[in-house]
Amino acid sequence: MNSYKKLIKYYDFDTELGRLVIFFSEKGIVNLSLAEDMESIIQHINNKYGQAIKVDRDEHHYHEEIIEYSKGRLKKFSLPLDLQGTEFQKRVWFELLNIPYGETISYRDLAIKIGNPKGYRAVGGALNKNPILIVVPCHRVMGSNGGLVGFGAGIAMKERLLKLERDNLNLISQ
Structure with a gap:
């Protein structure tokens, strides 16, 4: 416990x-x-x-x-977070906050960004445990071939979030 x-x-x-x-x-x-x-x-x-x-x-x-x-009117959240997890998980989750609205990154590139280039599977495990849907944008992480893979809320929701961001990328300033 x-x-x-x-x-x-x-x-x-x-x-x-x-x-x-x-x-x-x-x-x-x-x-x-x-x-x-x-x-x-x-x-x-x-x-x-x-x-x-x-x-x-x-x-x-x-x-x-x-x-x-x-509604496609906000790009960046200013909400306070109280993330609870392992140090590795928190490192991954906080790095997700640096992925710009409307952009994506691969598991491998995310692993490189946190200083663990061979840890892309561990990154996937941390993403699977992400407790804060949308605000901590794990939906912006793609497979190495650019495909939609793994998302706790389902691939259809991941696709919907990415489409929302792409469609509104240039319409909002913040």
């Missing part, structure tokens, strides 16, 4: 990409997921962090930037 226990708040909300659920601590977002299997997600959060308490969305503003992104 993880020793990182604290009060986690959450709420769900609708976006152009579907219904999402966001979990956050006093430091920032710990998880952003599709709200498809809420019971499993809440159980996972309770096991990892401690008690998750549902709160009124109108008292918080995390969803506003995510909704703007889903």
Whole structure:
């Protein structure tokens, strides 16, 4: 069991990409997921962090930037993150934040960027554990042949996110 226990708040909300659920601590977002299997997600959060308490969305503003992104109006998030994982996972996740909106990178190139050129499989494992969909943009990582591979929310969602970014790349300034 993880020793990182604290009060986690959450709420769900609708976006152009579907219904999402966001979990956050006093430091920032710990998880952003599709709200498809809420019971499993809440159980996972309770096991990892401690008690998750549902709160009124109108008292918080995390969803506003995510909704703007889903409408193609926002390129860069300014949301606080509270990423919890191994040091390697966090290194990978923080490097994802440097991939520009509308651009992609291969697993291999990402491994090189974090100083572990032969660690592309380990990078894939870290991406698979990325707890913050969309904001930590693992959807921007492609297979070595440029193909759409591996995405926790499904390949169709990865394709949708990449299309959203390509279609709006030159339409928004931030």
